Amino acid sequence: MAGNELNLEACLHRIKYSGKIDVSADTLQGLHICYTTNVPFENLDIIRGKEILLDNKSLFKKIVLRKRGGCCFEMNFFFEFILKSLGFKVRSFWEDQLPIMNRLMPRFINYCLWKLEIKIGSPMSALGATDL
Template structure:
């Protein structure tokens, strides 16, 4: 990413170029991203190819003013942070599903970001409803965030951070816990964007992936709540957790919400399976 591309990305976020790659700068960029770029899986249901290459990600997120899911959002955000002088490492995660089972390898992409003032952070703007701010990756206590109470603990630890009898290899991994419930397990070894191609393909095509079975477009509001459009159901979640759900009656209403609330201009309404992505 060159300087002009980084400036265009920052305009997309409504953010200024930071004077230095500090923890405060990372915190601001992280939150601005969540408020500006939707978490969405519309490409899967519109028949659009998902390509994990930096230029294609920038074309989508910055040029087309779209969003994406973890590989796209954290992939593009990591490229921006690197250009701005942050030290960024891509990490692979496996998401906890039903009954505590872990998902496929390369199920999730998150970022480890080191800042010029000595910070070491877990940045993740690609997990849907998650932390609004980066989490201190080395801290083992509770981290209170507008998105919940988080812990980053050694793999296999319970919600209180106590480990059971696990191997040394397992202890190298980290579990990210939100409000007492494990969200995903991170490997700490560095990865590159190309490592996640198989995971992105699986999530875009497999009938076992929740992304092929549902539509989602979600964004943090300026007030700190959240708006979400799932099919024709539009949900506004307040800062206090209150929810208002409205069913949209027509395609015109759906397209208007995408356009006016998420900044996404579409020429047709995405429908589950409309892109023939499921298998």
Template sequence: MLDSIQFDLDAYLRRIGWEGERRADAATLRGVHLAHLRAIPFENLDAVGGRAPSLDPADLTAKLVHSRRGGYCYEHNTLFARALEALGFRVTLLNARVVVGADTIASRPRTHMALLADVPGEQRPYLADVGFGAIGSLLEPVPLVADVEFAGAGRRHRLVHVPHDGPLEMWLLQAHDPAKDDWTGQYAFTLEPFEKPDFDVINWHIATNPRSPFAQRLYVQHVSAARHLLLDGRLLTRTRPDGTVTEREVTDEAEARRLLEEEFGITAPEEVTLLTG
């Protein structure tokens, strides 16, 4: 699907700490998905530094697998798609509209990459996504079935159909907010397949457009079993599995670099200014 360049599956699995089976089955899909999210942080340091990150396979491997760096959705899900294909899954690239904070679905452009993974022997594919930089994101993939709640690694999600004028059904991924005991939309998508060149264009736009939030301020997250850690500009937020939230301001550049190194597992490039304003 992506290209014919050899993928170093051994190095990738070492990076995420996966020592389980290497089979194209649902258990492996769930396990590798969760391991990836807990090992490789979400971050937009390249965009903050004024350039679009490379989606070239060799560059992705060097950055996300062999360095103390992470990436944002196009990087994470491109890398994850290659890993899944190496494990024997068939993968389709999807393009979604992020609806968090939006008044309507149509008010947002398609800017988020998600994946559809076909599991041999199963009738329905799985929605997989290791690159959604938001609290409440998928920790484990979910089968593509409407109006059924799924619990994965302590988080609850469901897929629903939403009205859409196009020829294809539109799906909406919802997450359960334990603090509000309510469902909130995360992103909407159809099953139209997209290709790597589509995301090369979108990636450049999101990273370099001065109106893009990813080009304006630092946005970093790391997920563990005990907490979801988010640094949004100067605001550091810790969210516990029960929904308990603590927040504080990061005071200066030195503290931001220390936090990235010690708590997010990221060595920030010296030439990138992390805090602005």
């Protein structure tokens, strides 16, 4: 992303992540802890009646450059952007879609499903892995 407005190094600096950068459970947990600890949940734009923009460029400007937080959609979409930029394979689901996935799980081999939530009152670490 060098030379791009969406600078991954700036994202990691914003969340104060200085750990190892690889696609691993340890990195995932470290990123999740740093993100939930350093980027606040806030709904000020909703209260003010401002439009919520969910594209990566708008989220980067708000969360990284303006050092703000965001509502649940903003927080989750931007965290997904960071994870994908680091090479993680990410697929988002609505909470009510997860039971459907449980029926599909036996078809997958050598994968892990991590349930991560970025929301007010979210856990300080990833909720755990399920072998698929």
